[in-house]
Amino acid sequence: MPFARALAGWGSRRALVHGARTVSYADLARLVEERARRLGTERRLVLLEMASDVESVVTYLAALAGAHPVVVVDAARPDVVAATRAAYDVDVVARGAEIEERRAGTAHDLHPELAVLLSTSGSTGSPRLVRLSAENLQANAESIAAYLPLREDDLAALSLPLHYCYGLSVLHSHLLRGAGVLMSEASVVDPCFWAAAREHGATSLAGVPHTFELLERVGLETVAPDSLRYLTQAGGAMAPERVRTYAEIGQRRGFDLFVMYGQTEATARMAYLPPDLAATRPGAVGVPVPGGRFDLLEVPGAPAGTGELVYEGPNVMLGYAEHPRDLADGRELTRLRTGDLARRADDGLWEIVGRLSRTAKVLGLRIDLDRVERALVDTGARALVAGTAPVDGAAERVVVAVEPRARGGAARLRARVRRQVVDLTGLPAAAVDVHAVEALPRLATGKPDHRAVAALGTPRPAAPLQGDPPAAPRTVRDVLGGVLGRRVGDDDTFAGLGGDSLTYVETSLQLEEVLGHLPADWHLRTVADLQAGAGARARRGRSLETNVVLRAVAIVAVVGTHANLLTLLGGAHLLLALAGFNLARFALGDVSRRDRARALVAAAARVAVPAVAWIGGAALLLGAYPWPTVLLVNGFVGPPGWTEPAWHHWFLEALVLLVLVVAALVSVPALDRAERRWPFWFPVALTLVALLPRYELVWLPEGDVIHRAPVVAWLLTLGWAVARARTTPHRLVVSALAVATVPGFFGDDARSAAVVVGLLLLTWSRQVRLPGPLARVVATLAGASLYIYLTHWQVYPHLEVDHPALATLLSLVVGVAVWRVAQHLERHLRRVGANVALTRPRYPADPAQMSR
Template sequence: MLSRSIELVECSRVPFASGLAAHGERTALIVDGRDISYRELAERVDAVARRLGSTRRLVLITGANALDPIVAYLAALASGHPVLLVPGGNGDALAGMIETYRPDVEVDDGRFDELAPGTTHDLHPDLALLLSTSGSTGSPKLVRLSHNNVQANAEAIAGYLGIRDTDRAVTTLPMHYCYGLSVLHSHLLRGAGVVLTDRSVTEPEFWDLVRDHRVSALAGVPYTFDLLDRVGFADMDLEHLRYVTQAGGRLDPERVRGYAALGRRRGFDFFVMYGQTEATARMAYLPPELTAQYPDTIGIPVPGGSFRIDPVPEGEDGAGELVYAGPNVMLGYATTPGDLASGRVVDELRTGDLAVRTEAGLYRIVGRRSRFAKLFGLRIDLQRVDAALAAHGLVACCAGGDEQLIVAVVDADPRHVRGLAARASGLPESAVRVVPVADLPRTENGKPDFRAVAALADRAPDEPLAGAGPVDLSRLRALYAEILATDEVTDDSTFVDLGGDSLTYVRMSVRLEKLLGNLPADWHTTPLRELATETRRPRRGLRTVETNVLIRALAIVFIVGSHLHLFELVGGAHVLLAAAGYNFARFNLAGSRSARFRHTLASVARIALPSMVWIGGVVSVTGIHPVSSVFLLNGVFGPDAWTREWRYWFVEALVYIVLAVAVLLAIPWVDERERRFPFAFPLVLVAAGLLTRYQVIGPDTPTSQILASYVVFWLFPLGWAAARATAVWQRVVVSAIALATVPGFFHDEPERTALVLGGLLLFVWIPRMWWPALLVRPMEVLASASLFIYLTHFTVYPYLRDIDPWFAFGASLVVGIAYQQLWVGLGWLWAKWRFRSSGTSADPGRAPTGRPAGTAAVTGTDG
């Protein structure tokens, strides 16, 4: 046993941590927009090292991607104090570690607590770092790593990645996770910079940091890449990105190929890596030039390491246990404080993974020794069962129970899953228990939590699903599938992700409120699993209604009534153009650039198709419009002066404008600018539109003043900006633009000017209102059918107004609503036929399983 008062001079240190000052004024860390140079970081590290004292002590640090924890961590490594690194946010796990290992010092978010004078431990001179094993966060079983382990693995990673002192990484993974820690180590080793943030890759602010600080390195586990797919990473313009790394679990080979191909197009290298905490971080990597040909392998050992394959009884087709040797192999495990005095007890790492070596000299993982279960005398390879379920498009994870195979599955028919799992495992179906879950249990590192899956066996059969609320999620999935005519609904789906737009929004909100009560303001971007917990009862006799819905309902009433001269409240169509921009910003700007384009084209189809069908029917029966009107081309070929051909100017303008915006956003540079400047971008479009509004360009005719699409265009991005205005100053800006530009547009029509201004200001300042419950349902019906009423009323009221103008008014509304219901019904039948003809059992009345969410439903023809 070593002396408890061993001095720091007798122990080793981590060279890159003690040599920070050598990098001088180069940027080491970027924290909250501030650059911390290596010189300043070294000074901070020295100050904390002095505070830790000259006697080696066990230092517990609550890891976080923040300056104070990283300074404390580097100070301990640089001066020889062993670090016990634990995650933050889990009080029970922290208390358990303190109770088990009795650290001498605790550092938590800048707080420095002396728990013991000097030290109470025997600490081996080589001991540098203690980490929880992968997937066992909070477990008292720790990996003991030496100073040489940490330094050697950082050097190996920096070597094969080719990290330069000009590179900058960003923290996408937690500091207490060995993968996240290795990013910090390898970049500090080379004098590169690290941007510290806890923001998710799903947040726009994260990508602002990436661009603003010229980030060149991005790291992720498989779940990270799921998120990147959702946010449209493939379409982002990240000119400084040099390399993307993936580890922490197996990524599907086709996705490996896809990201590698994306990297070749965009100028970054894609590295697939393999490692374990017991090897400090990394054991293997796949060179980027080999990803296209060998995407299912882990590649070659890292510099300084080597592999061999040992035969095992369960190995098939030449597979054996993968054994690694190298300078980054741990000293051993610790389960008690007494183990901290031990030196090296292992020289190589038995990974527990089954692997084969290919003819190309690369290694491929084919299974896991510890992922076997023995049931009914059969040895079950759980990883193979997982793979078989994944091959059927299921999100599932298996674990061995005492007497059953436990399968956790997301959004699937349990009977179907049970049959697949039984066939894959060779077990009878009675030995398979399928547990539906809202999401797979995962560790804090994003990996499947097999222990948590096994624990699901103890859950009562009638216990509610994790994450479910008082409303059955299957009812919500079925509702989304029905209204949006899509078979891609999961518990993580949102209305926007599935292709919802302003025409389906009202109908969906009406049906949802029947299930949930009053909806939250952001329900259209809220995943179903969270929406199910939002049930709130309305005030007695009152309900909230969105201003968007109110304006659409009132606008169509004003339009029809004004055309019948029942009252003079004109300007409703122009307000609807702003409403279209408002809803475009809410519903059409999610996902990747290509997804946006598809989604927007689907929205155009939902407007154009019912319009062309109705106008075509009118032309074929009455002949009162030219054929160009059928194809919405009156704005191109029609007369300049007002004639009956201009009746459908609003539909034409809306189609032209949305198509133009869709084409504009399909340009990568433009799409990137919109994502980066979501509020400023529509204001730039407003400025462009004002050139025709004020006739700086374009013809000077009476019609073009208020009807031509290129003249009224500015109202669309003004509504768009209103949707993006979240801060008070932004609302003030949009209001000021409206107050400055609407007056004068309608010449000597102050009432129309006031109506349009009032609508715009309501959008900006009052998103929801309380209304008598009896009025809300009719209002929602009118708003949902507003396009159809606009189309049909020109045909209905001329034949009935001489009988009674109010009768003509009511009939115009009823016919429009009826046309909407007919169109919705035809769309539903078409979707049902399409699903059946494609060979799937899905239909739009229920939510099928097995396909990921996120693609816009381009076949929805909803009103």
């Protein structure tokens, strides 16, 4: 193995970095030579329990240098280690620097070319292994080093496991060029990972699609070191929009994105997409790696120009092994049938459009779905198993539909099946979706409908089966899943799951009950991070964010003023600024442009749908409102001046319209890029533009002014800027804007003062501690503020003259009650939607759509 034997030639260059330990090439060569002597000169079959540490790499390279065929397995999976050890009767078992010799010689006939054996089915413990030769490893390392801009001074930040062919390929290609590898057991969401990357000057990062999904949560532009020159992605298809997003980030930050395609059977890589095409051709796998070529085999029934992709090159495996006797076999094939449906586009780039076989690649692991299904059936379960492709940025998953044998107990059945799949595949529980169904979906022919099963795994709120026992929130995952109605994994965050200002309050209160104390940035922290802090001693009282307290105060001020209990104007205008504040936090995260627009439209819908339903009902039953008010267009076609009741819901109309305008703005690529590059100054600039109508520097129709959407838009964008104000100078800027622009707008000093004070509190004080009972009341009012505003117009007029306090109280109570009913109805609709998806599976018109 040339690159394993040539280590000393790179001298004092750093080869491996792990924690506080840095190993030069000269030191690595010495360690490998010493370990090779311990393995002996007679070729033996070595089982290596591979971990991401120096000693494991030394033993691996020693086996290669000594020509010992090495079976690489995950050190963290003792069940897989035991199964592989028993299946192949290995001669030597190695754990880091520990060498266990099971016999002096070998019990096997080992083919001279055999070098490495890797699992092709993830971590299932399957006896089927890929047989790779020394030529395979060397050729693929040279090929990768040829198309990547690999230099001797490079350092790869590696979070991928080394028992995985992608992780090994990073190691091989860097050792070939005398470059370094920074190894870490930490996830890319762990600040320690990036601290090490910055400290040592990492120049590249390799990841599977799930890695890039996690990077969206931490914000790559924020954490990446300036030394980063390129990213590589493989291990499954990544959503084209996400590819484009990272390519655009790279253009801004000065690094390249290499999207790659490969299989263990081809040692690692078969194709790559040149980085200059990532933004314009994100759905393609690109061109063959140097030394390789593609061809198509005809597939009956496939569209013209589409066929099974076949790869040919020096990195194609020798063949498979399923028994020790297979280790004596030489080369069995030179052309690899990939099992992927593909086509070659007019520009010469290759595209994957589907799969022929029943496999799924989840988090970089190839999962044999038929094997998992058979294993479940063997335990007595009535189950079907499918895999989902990445959809709308969601990771690929294993999806199981299971049919309960008796009524009730569905929750326990799902939990048991999930544990079985996790144990069998080595996947995290968050990557396995289990659904209890009344009957397994079948085609008209009676055959299993795996496509309908896969449809269950598309992103949608979880739908508990009727009869499941309610579970009290005991963990962070329970709380987020219960409030948001979503499936929740350890790496998820509240913001990443689609949480918004309407669900923020209830979630924060429940989480504080679980955790004892809630950090200020909890909505951006992962489930695992929050859960790690569970049990911290709670301080007296409850922490509520200032924006939550202000929402409650504002809605009480609105209702109390209308009911003649008090006079405190400006509440609705402050609510508009708070809406901008929360939009920036929950709908404008570090996700794709399409996901941002979708989140904003969904936010507008969560206001518009109940508003139109309630106002329309009041119009039909009571004759209370004209149709422009019902349709939320009164500001455009209604009476020009304030007229009751036509203008009652001006706030909701303005809010919906302005949120949709923001959605349109961030849908424009140039504006979206500008917002990401200047997250604070972009909304400040929008505020300055939106002040033109406020100061009547543009033409406005006659009539009411302070309640029209174009005129009050600056309040929403100012709230947006407050959310982005991270430094003292930023806070001074938004404070100055508030103090300079609010006075004079209303013609009422007290009203202006109320809005200014609210904005300053929002800017400078992010949390307020309240006694527990009061905090619950405040949180409830804040959470129900939309429905209180919507319904109070039908409550307080009956009591405002004689009983203003009662009018105020009943308005608040009715609004909270309607809010609770709306929450219950929303959960019911989610459940119905999930059941409809079961009975009406989707069939793509184009077979090419089946792959993604």
